[in-house]
Amino acid sequence: MGKKRHIRVMVAKPGLDGHDRGARIIARAYRDAGFEVVYSGLHQTPEEIVEAAIQEDVDMIGLSSLAGAHNYLFPRTIELLREKGADDIDVCGGGIIPDEDILKLKEEGIKEIFTPGTSLDDIVSWVKANVKTR
Amino acid sequence: MSSIFDRKVFDEIEEAQTKWNEELDRIFSSKPERLKRFSTVSDREIKRIYTPKDVGSQDFMNDLGFPGQYPFTRGVQPSMYRGRLWTMRMFAGLGSATDTNRRFHLLVKEGQTGLSTAFDMPTLMGYDTDSPKARGECGKCGVAIDNLKDMEDLFDGLPIDKITTSMTINPPASVIWAMYIAMAEKRGIDRRVIGGTIQNDMLKEFIAQKTFMCPPKPSVRVITDTVEFGTNNVPRWNTISISGYHIREAGSTAVQELAFTIADGIAYTQEAIDRGLDVDDFAPRFSFFFNSHLDFFEEIAKFRAARRMWARIMKERFKAKDPRSWWLRFHTQTAGCSLTAQQPYNNVIRTALQALAAVMGGTQSLHTNSLDEVLAIPTEEAATIALRTQQIIAEESGVANTIDPLGGSYFVESLTNQMEEEAFDIINKIDDMGGMLTAIEKNYPQQEIADSAYHYQRQVDQKEKTVVGVNKYATDEEIPVDMLEIDEELEKLQIEKNNRVKSERDATSVKECLEKVGEACVGTQNVMEPLIEAVKAYATLQEICDVFRAVFGEYRDPGIY
Numbered sequence: 301m302g303k304k305r306h307i308r309v310m311v312a313k314p315g316l317d318g319h320d321r322g323a324r325i326i327a328r329a330y331r332d333a334g335f336e337v338v339y340s341g342l343h344q345t346p347e348e349i350v351e352a353a354i355q356e357d358v359d360m361i362g363l364s365s366l367a368g369a370h371n372y373l374f375p376r377t378i379e380l381l382r383e384k385g386a387d388d389i390d391v392c393g394g395g396i397i398p399d400e401d402i403l404k405l406k407e408e409g410i411k412e413i414f415t416p417g418t419s420l421d422d423i424v425s426w427v428k429a430n431v432k433t434r
Numbered sequence: 435m436s437s438i439f440d441r442k443v444f445d446e447i448e449e450a451q452t453k454w455n456e457e458l459d460r461i462f463s464s465k466p467e468r469l470k471r472f473s474t475v476s477d478r479e480i481k482r483i484y485t486p487k488d489v490g491s492q493d494f495m496n497d498l499g500f501p502g503q504y505p506f507t508r509g510v511q512p513s514m515y516r517g518r519l520w521t522m523r524m525f526a527g528l529g530s531a532t533d534t535n536r537r538f539h540l541l542v543k544e545g546q547t548g549l550s551t552a553f554d555m556p557t558l559m560g561y562d563t564d565s566p567k568a569r570g571e572c573g574k575c576g577v578a579i580d581n582l583k584d585m586e587d588l589f590d591g592l593p594i595d596k597i598t599t600s601m602t603i604n605p606p607a608s609v610i611w612a613m614y615i616a617m618a619e620k621r622g623i624d625r626r627v628i629g630g631t632i633q634n635d636m637l638k639e640f641i642a643q644k645t646f647m648c649p650p651k652p653s654v655r656v657i658t659d660t661v662e663f664g665t666n667n668v669p670r671w672n673t674i675s676i677s678g679y680h681i682r683e684a685g686s687t688a689v690q691e692l693a694f695t696i697a698d699g700i701a702y703t704q705e706a707i708d709r710g711l712d713v714d715d716f717a718p719r720f721s722f723f724f725n726s727h728l729d730f731f732e733e734i735a736k737f738r739a740a741r742r743m744w745a746r747i748m749k750e751r752f753k754a755k756d757p758r759s760w761w762l763r764f765h766t767q768t769a770g771c772s773l774t775a776q777q778p779y780n781n782v783i784r785t786a787l788q789a790l791a792a793v794m795g796g797t798q799s800l801h802t803n804s805l806d807e808v809l810a811i812p813t814e815e816a817a818t819i820a821l822r823t824q825q826i827i828a829e830e831s832g833v834a835n836t837i838d839p840l841g842g843s844y845f846v847e848s849l850t851n852q853m854e855e856e857a858f859d860i861i862n863k864i865d866d867m868g869g870m871l872t873a874i875e876k877n878y879p880q881q882e883i884a885d886s887a888y889h890y891q892r893q894v895d896q897k898e899k900t901v902v903g904v905n906k907y908a909t910d911e912e913i914p915v916d917m918l919e920i921d922e923e924l925e926k927l928q929i930e931k932n933n934r935v936k937s938e939r940d941a942t943s944v945k946e947c948l949e950k951v952g953e954a955c956v957g958t959q960n961v962m963e964p965l966i967e968a969v970k971a972y973a974t975l976q977e978i979c980d981v982f983r984a985v986f987g988e989y990r991d992p993g994i995y
Binding site for chain 2: 311316319324325327328337339345367368369371372373398415416417419421
């Protein structure tokens with residue numbers, strides 16, 4: 301007892317987009333970094349993701365979107381977390397997200413957005429520096 | 435037959451090469467080679483030089499021969515690009531059917547010779563725009579099709595009796611194809627006249643692209659229905675486009691792309707034979723779809739190996755007698771995953787090199803990615819540059835002047851042989867598991883691809899592989915590109931349109947048609963005729979796919995990583 305537990309992260313694929321190469325690589329990188337990882341699998345609604353995140357007691361949700369529906373799916377996830385009183389779970393995102401959307405999404409409560417070309421080490425370091433175990 | 439080189443020549447080469455290598459070792463002992471290890475993008479190690487020794491066992495007539503002759507290593511048609519250039523087929527789809535129709539007209543006007551349709555995510559997954567699962571997705575990565583009216587608008591004014599149409603659609607491929615046939619017939623064009631392709635390759639969806647609806651077994655059953663129907667009724671249609679493209683995009687190596695794609699082709703062929711079809715009746719309508727990735731020579735070797743492997747499999751394993759059954763005809767798309775959001779204009783160069791490899795590999799048709807495709811659906815300007823890239827290769831570069839220009843290159847022939855051998859090893863492993871369906875159920879290809887993808891990403895992160903503008907030659911300067919945006923209002927308009935169509939149709943007839951689709955699914959009757967009747971009654975895509983889901987069940991992603 302007393303030992304600080306590992307960061308628990310959910311990597312999630314909201315919506316119908318099937319591009320999961322990035323999400324699965326990130327999940328592996330988190331695992332290799334010593335995090336506890338839950339991967340949602342594809343085609344999850346924001347409702348399903350939030351419910352699973354609460355059930356799994358994660359510290360952070362990483363949402364991945366590459367087919368353009370992020371402007372609905374990301375804010376909807378934040379909204380549901382608030383409704384369930386679970387907005388202490390950090391949410392960040394990754395994928396094909398245009399710059400002007402990044403600003404809007406951050407205003408909506410997404411902590412960080414990682415776009416293509418970001419190294420795995422940078423993402424892992426960001427999580428270690430910014431996500432606290434609950 | 436005997437080898438091209440005799441023993442004495444070999445010995446001389448061997449001696450000279452040993453000396454040359456010693457000389458090089460001396461040079462590199464003071465100033466080492468540029469890299470510790472030279473390897474392809476798939477991490478295949480490449481030697482300093484290739485000589486006749488590397489292709490010594492190759493038999494010209496049995497392994498290469500002439501274009502249009504077994505085993506087709508040098509091309510499927512005897513004339514190749516001396517007769518007719520490849521089809522320049524740019525993938526397009528955005529927003530509403532009317533929006534995409536406008537893009538099609540533009541591409542045809544600019545000299546494109548075939549159409550290729552991209553659908554939005556709800557259509558690809560068999561949902562209507564008003565489904566709760568479709569929220570925020572309408573028209574984002576392709577055109578939204580809810581019912582036959584959308585299909586009519588999509589091809590309005592286009593000469594579909596003269597031009598061929600490719601449709602990139604998988605789980606609901608049978609339904610979308612039924613809509614295309616119905617649309618043609620409403621315009622008075624016979625189903626025996628229309629030509630084109632449906633992707634209709636579910637195995638690679640479970641392996642890589644991940645748009646799925648029903649489990650693997652019933653998915654393959656419906657595909658076999660389309661093969662049977664096409665063989666008997668739509669003879670100019672390519673019923674399956676057996677696709678390696680998505681396998682590669684998901685992160686596989688070149689050899690994995692080759693092996694898994696051909697193993698999928700074996701599975702479809704076996705299913706159709708088991709259905710009672712004669713291999714020579716359906717196999718000529720199978721086509722293939724490959725990726726053209728960054729590593730120039732490896733890609734060319736891959737295309738050449740693919741042709742030879744398929745010919746050997748069809749002739750020796752499936753005993754096909756018609757040479758057209760031995761042909762591996764393929765479409766190529768340049769590698770979307772190789773494009774970078776950083777310094778996006780560099781993507782024009784990447785795409786040009788990849789397109790060049792596809793042409794030197796003997797592709798039948800080609801899509802070149804637009805420089806902005808890493809950010810959004812291409813603008814008209816970007817799509818035109820991509821098309822011009824093909825036209826420059828075709829009409830300025832001179833590479834289409836002779837057939838299989840790299841045939842006989844020690845390096846390319848050696849790579850071709852190696853890749854064929856390695857791919858056959860993987861196919862044997864899949865055969866030992868009991869075939870591709872079982873391999874998929876065991877997550878074998880999925881796991882192999884995930885491993886390769888992770889390996890490559892680590893190499894990029896550690897700068898063992900260079901990505902120009904990302905991990906080398908990066909700048910902080912923002913390079914603006916114009917970007918196409920899909921109006922969020924479209925979703926509302928599309929839902930209204932679908933509701934209007936639904937309110938105007940005969941509800942009783944729709945219900946009866948859907949019941950007939952259900953009966954065909956439950957039994958063994960081919961689903962295609964009931965589907966054509968249902969779409970003609972304006973049953974929506976989702977109404978029909980819901981019948982599939984109810985009868986066959988839904989497939990869930992196993993979520994492995």
